[in-house]
Amino acid sequence: MDSLTRDWDITDEGPMEDLLGIEVDYLPDGAIKLHQTSYVKKLIERFLPHGPIEKVQRGSLPYSSDFLKHIADALALPPASYPELIRPLQERLGCL
Numbered sequence: 001m002d003s004l005t006r007d008w009d010i011t012d013e014g015p016m017e018d019l020l021g022i023e024v025d026y027l028p029d030g031a032i033k034l035h036q037t038s039y040v041k042k043l044i045e046r047f048l049p050h051g052p053i054e055k056v057q058r059g060s061l062p063y064s065s066d067f068l069k070h071i072a073d074a075l076a077l078p079p080a081s082y083p084e085l086i087r088p089l090q091e092r093l094g095c096l
Contacts, residue, residue, distance in 0.1 A: 047092060
């Protein structure tokens with residue numbers, strides 16, 4: 001801190017709790033745990049306000065054997081065939 005204060009006007013706000021949406025927990029053994037629990041909860045509240053759909057199971061992936069076919073079909077469509085879906089998809093992918 002002494003070295004930093006010589007060159008910049010800084011304030012020591014104590015141990016870091018979060019940085020750019022990444023939460024920091026200090027564990028008893030001296031390790032540091034980085035996580036995004038609050039961010040994940042915010043995403044769930046936004047995109048799954050009524051909880052996950054019934055067919056979702058813990059540890060499952062949203063994948064089917066037809067996945068690659070669906071991608072190929074979507075890519076074959078003219079640009080912006082469904083403009084009302086573009087923004088919601090971008091929001092969800094951006095969150096990942």
